Amino acid sequence: MKWLGAVLIGPTLWFAIFLAVYGLHGLICAQWGVVDFSGRAVMIVVWGIGVALFWPLLRYMPAGHACSIDLPRAGLWIGLGATVFTLFPVLIASSCS
Amino acid sequence: MRCALPFFAIVLTGCTGPLSTLAPAGPVAEKIAWLWWGMLAGSVLLTVLVLVLVVMAFGPPRVVNPRVWTHRLGLWFSLMVLSVTLGAGLWVGERILPRGDAVEVTAHSWQWGWRFGHPDGEGGWRQVEGELHIPAGQTIEVRVTSADVIHAFWVPRLAGKIDAIPGRENRLRLRADAPGIYAGRSAEFSGTGYAGMTFTVIAHDPADWPAAIAALSKDAPDD
Known part of the structure; x- marks a missing residue:
């Protein structure tokens, strides 16, 4: 069970950051109708904190060559890649609609 | 082969x-x-x-x-x-985002039809069902609304598509390079009459556009 949790921690972290950044985008658009400099800065800071959270996890997650040991680290790399890749558009696009 | x-x-x-x-x-x-x-x-x-x-x-x-x-x-x-x-x-x-100056027109949808509003140059609007008249070579901003359910404004040869959502106004930019007739339709299924929810965009020579608008009806306000 602990191992399964370790495997899922990367995708779960991505999921949480995805919710936070897209939720912020929706709130900013609903409230002000446009993502201005300060709104974008808040989104980038939240995204940056999320990306930074991967660093200690990658540093302290056990590494090895066996599949069962490697999967949690692979999950973290997948989560990190997904966080960078899937949230990049909403951080730079200027559209609210 | x-x-x-x-x-x-x-x-x-x-x-x-x-x-x-x-x-x-x-x-x-x-x-x-x-x-x-x-x-x-x-x-x-x-x-x-x-x-x-x-x-x-x-x-x-x-x-x-x-x-x-x-x-x-x-x-x-x-x-x-x-x-x-x-x-x-x-x-x-x-x-393709709506930025900068453009000629504004309206596109109001319902089950199952479209009504288009055109500025008459005197502060009023000229309305017509099923036809959108635009000047060729000029950027047009279409303000898209709906009276009932979600429809979608789509003129494939001139622009992308955008949803017409009840209670909300969405904006779409389009432009025709040359005078002509361009087909449009709703791109969102909306019930039994959906197949007939088509319209035509008529791009006029800019010199002829004011006369074409003046020939349209002044009444028929949006729902």
Whole structure:
């Protein structure tokens, strides 16, 4: 069970950051109708904190060559890649609609 | 190969016609068509990679270099294709947003029809059902609304599509390079009368446009 949790921690972290950044985008658009400099800065800071959270996890997650040991680290790399890749558009696009 | 040629000939006939995104007649539609071809090229590259892997799975076991097939092709090549298409999508998306000056018109939808409002130059609006009159060579901003359920305004040869949502006004930019008649329709299924929810965009020579608008009815306010 602990191992399964370790495997899922990367995708779960991505999921949480995805919710936070897209939720912020929706709130900013609903409230002000446009993502201005300060709104974008808040989104980038939240995204940056999320990306930074991967660093200690990658540093302290056990590494090895066996599949069962490697999967949690692979999950973290997948989560990190997904966080960078899937949230990049909403951080730079200027559209609210 | 002899069988493949008629097949591709039939498929390619879908690239033209009054409702074809691949026969653009304005700069906005051109950018969207360009993106479509780019995405097709990307998907072809990824499909070829997958098909090669499928073919390799048959036959006797073989030794492959995981660094080449897993890392370089499976991961980095796929990511590169996706990154390029994502970047192209963002580039196009930013350039078709409603910014700057434009001639404003309205498009009001309901089950099952469209009514278009045109500025008459005297502070009023001229309304007509099923026809949108625009000047060729000028950027048009269409303010899209709905009276009942979600519809979608779509003139494939002139622009992308945008939803008409009850209680909300969405904006879409389009432009026709030359005078002509362009087909449009709702791109969102909305019930039994959906098939007839079509309209026409008539692009006039800019010199003739005021007279065309003056000939339209003044009444029939939006619902």
